[in-house]
Amino acid sequence: MEKIKQFLNHAFVFNKDIQITVKALLILIITLIIAAFVLKTLRKLITRKLPKEDKVKFVAVFSYLKWIVFTIIFLGTLQASGVNLTALLAASAALMIGIGLALQTFFQDIISGIFILLDQTVHVGDIIQLDDKVGRVEEIKLRTTRAVTIDNKVLIIPNHLYLTTSLYNWTQNGSETRENIEVGVAYGSDTELVKKILTDVALAHPKVFKHPAPLVLFTDFADSALMFKLIFTVNDSFIATIPKSDMRFEIDKKFREHNISIPFPQRDIHIIGGSK
Secondary structure, three states, X not given: OHHHHHHHHOEEEOOOOOEEEHHHHHHHHHHHHHHHHHHHHHHHHHHXXXXXXXXXXXXXXXXXXXXXXXXXXHHHHHHHOOOOHHHHHHHOHHHXXXXXXXXXXXXXXXXXXXXXHXXXXXXXXXEEEEOOEEEEEEEEOOOEEEEEOXXXXXXXXXXXXXXXXXXXXXXXXXXXEEEEEEEEEOOOOOHHXXXXXXXXXXXXXXXXXXXXXXXXXXXXXXXXXXXXXXXXXXXXXXXXXXXXXXXXXXXHHHHHHOOOOOOOOOOOOOOOOOOO
């Protein structure tokens, strides 16, 4: 018994102010094991009746909260076991400051990730635009968001950018989005015919919704052309460039058939000669 007591009281001395006994280490390990079991049981009880999507979000957030709890238990157990935490923290203060500065952006990403998961500003499947980059969200983690562009390139977006940059969510109000094509025709063209051609081209495309019906706006008397905007609805804005390209081909074809020209910019230059 005396040997066991001596073993438990054996201290690992790092310096005159920092030392820890075997007993303190054993208490710490047992406390962490019990805490892990309690937290795991608590997580199962809370997520038992949650929907699958909410359960994934809660588990992601809970995993980080768990490490915060472990840190508090770790420090509290050491203090209760007689370890001089003041000396320990003082000795590691410079190191902690350096680590804190290095991990500043890392923790910004984590906090932003928690906000995204909780307030549901972005969901998997949403089409987002950030700094002129557009992609469909494939995965949301606490530190990064993974999105895929239309040309199958992967975007890894640090979550802190959601707090510092304007984010456009194209599909938060639903997968249906309004798209448009702008075109200019020469002065003197039959504007009613132009309107009919644009409407017919939109209605003929299989990706364009019939309801709401396509809309043609006469937007401007520009310097070199009469400007029109064709507005229509599609179900997947992520690939909207494809039906828009199809319709531009068809508009060009129909304009040629009806002798409607798309003018290029023109300028009239008047040269005034001076007398000699």
